[in-house]
Amino acid sequence: MAAAITLAAETPTLSAANTGFMLICSALVMLMTPGLAFFYGGMVRVKSTLNMLMMSFISLGIVTVLWVLYGFSMAFGTDSGGVIGWNSDWIGLTGIGLTELWDGYTIPVLVFLVFQLMFAVLTPALISGALADRVKFTAWALFITLWATLVYFPVAHWVWGAGGWAFELGVIDFAGGTAVHINAGAAALGVILVIGKRIGFKKDPMRPHSLPLVMLGAALLWFGWFGFNAGSWLGNDDGVGALMFVNTQVATAAAVLGWLAYEKIRHGAFTTLGAASGAVSGLVAITPAGGAVSPLGAIAVGAVAGVLCAMAVGLKYRFGYDDSLDVVGVHLVGGVIGSLLVGLLASGKGQSDVQGLFYGGGLDQFWKQCAGVFGVLAYSLVVSAVLALLLDRTIGMRVSEDDEVAGIDRAEHAETAYDFSGAGGGAARNAAQAPLAPAENKKVDA
Template sequence: MVNTGDTAWILTSAALVLLMTPGLALFYGGMVRAKSVLNMMMMSFGALALISVLWVLYGYSIAFGNDVGAGLLGNPVEFLGLNGLMEDLTSEEGGLPAMAFVGFQAVFAIITVALISGAIADRAKFGAWMVFAGVWATVVYFPIAHWVFDFTLTDDSGAVTHVGGWIANNLAAIDFAGGTAVHINAGAAGLALALVLGKRRGFGREAMRPHNLPLVMIGAGLLWFGWFGFNAGSAVAANNAAAVAWVNTLVATGAAALGWLATEKIRDGHATSLGAASGVVAGLVAITPACSSVSPVGAIVVGAIAGVLCALAVGLKYRLGYDDSLDVVGVHLVGGLWGTIAIGFLATDAAPAGVSGLFYGGGVDQLWRQVVGAVAVLAVSFVATWIIGTVIQKTMGFRLPEEDEVTGIDTVVHAESGYDFTSLGGGSGSAGPSLTGQARAASAGTARNTEGIGA
């Protein structure tokens, strides 16, 4: 029988997580230069459109089909086109309609792909990005989601009815809502893709500041709001685990914002709005895997350390020479690694996960499991992404030509401008797809003149 309360909560959570992708578009869009804002947002919306379709066609089946190979891959044809799931009113996910679980997991796939785009802002062809997004989701995300999120199930007699992925079942690493499958995965992919595409023109020499910090703050607020569906919804029920995850998500995020701001104040003498927004995201990332396994006080520790670590980590790109445009590596990879491994130290059996970490008398048993899971996802995602990105670069070309990068990707690729400054001079009409050659040139000039504003 369908549990209507749980079903309502999961559908609500799915809607909250869906809102995170437009929120990410705002967050990323405000962080780039004015001449790239539309392209940056389009990369998120493009992922939303494409992955929605692929998930229905075969993505769900690869991620949650019965295992066909040592915990590495779900059967890609078992639920092809979601065949048979509309009639399954009492799925094995705990009294939920199967389609409710399908929808909830779909939005995780979407935002994971969208997260990667921040690492290659300002310099990637939109068409190449869309090809990458589809291939990467198919080859990397869908299988890794199977590893982490697909649990082996048994019936009342103890007979196995469904075989899931190796990290969730054989390794028994804890990842409640996606520290490995989402954040380490996207962070490692972002690093690999940044290396394949190379640095932006002027990286390390020219000012590349965010062009619209209010957009960044609004985006961060929407991410925080949606993340309650991300984490608390991962209980797959309206129960105590969801409530604990909700509170831990709130407090860890607040602690991370404070940690980032304190680090900025001590290091730079200023606590910035960009730092506050970035600290919020760092805390959300870090608590994602741990929200069911730590206490609220433990969540404060996880968040505060994440804020400090990620604030320090974003500067590594200048020391090591890779151009991670919007700090996907510094926030999502580092934050995801810390949050996943922190479970091995701070987990308490009083929390819903019922596991004790090193500091709560559990020894190193859970710690090594967390480390192995994190490192495995990092390594596979990095190598696979580097190969996919290199093939696309060598064939259709992934990197935008330098002259187009200088002019502005919005004008060159989308024939639009995020800000129609020409209308301020008394002209009629707007800069859009139907721009005349003269208006396009004016729009391009405007984008060049605003380059120093942005990041």
């Protein structure tokens, strides 16, 4: 009887506190996708602003529906060969009780699945920054559908699903260094190698049209990332989520300083774009590592990521691949840095007792991290390139040259981000407001 009482006491029960905490974290992660839209939208030229916003927002629509229909089942269902999951009871989210708990935790399955849904939404949206100015919106929507199905859902199972090969190997990825950032960065590289460069790449100035919009987007990402990272422990009972929260702030701050220091030495100025990009690089790098490293380790992760990602964004000019908004340089490189540094800086006092090389643990964890990093990178790169090639050869991935030069917003969305007709002064303003002459009225009527 005593044994039975002990067993019953150890059985998880629904925690209202953890459930509420995870719902808040889910909302924070959802906010990251509009935040990303602003971040990318400010970095492009005026004529592409709406398209960048829409490339993120459409992911909210498409991936949400896919997740309900079969995505959650593929990512977190019963394992098959370490490669994919499946649970027919989860198709359409049927067969899930309101208070049914996620295995081993104190939150409902419905809460876990909606938290993970927001990750699934954000990841393909990250890819869009590499493709700015030149991709048909229909082709992008189809690419998201195929990519989520063939790449994101399986990779999420590898990394986080019980039985997934990376999960079973012991690869540490607290919140998505491999499944989200390396996955998206490698996909971005695969697609741009297929669709080619923007017209005028390395010739025309392609400066951000709104740095305040970029900073707003970076701020929303930074804010939402606390839910993204701290929420990934799925509860708040043992302090690990709090460690991740602290490390998220610390690493991001260090990355801003590292990026700006490199920028000042290399280019002679501290730029707002550099500060925003540095923040994102730190957020990316700490995502896989934050539950395993100490706050001092988080400073190292952030500083290294800030400097190396700042260096990496210039590689596109050297090697000639047109990564429009530096998805490869920030997300792929930042994800690799953060994931590999786990094998060096894991303290053994966070999410597990695993220790990295610098804490006396040898290289065992480092090699596991390498397997996860390069396995995801290779798979995503190849499959994404094949999908882009398939779409390019069938419906075509790129808009026409005329539409690209004139502006993809008008061509694909029949809108523009800003109406300047009333922004002038004096004669220009009066001309814009003047009624049409009789001849012009007849022309319009015709």
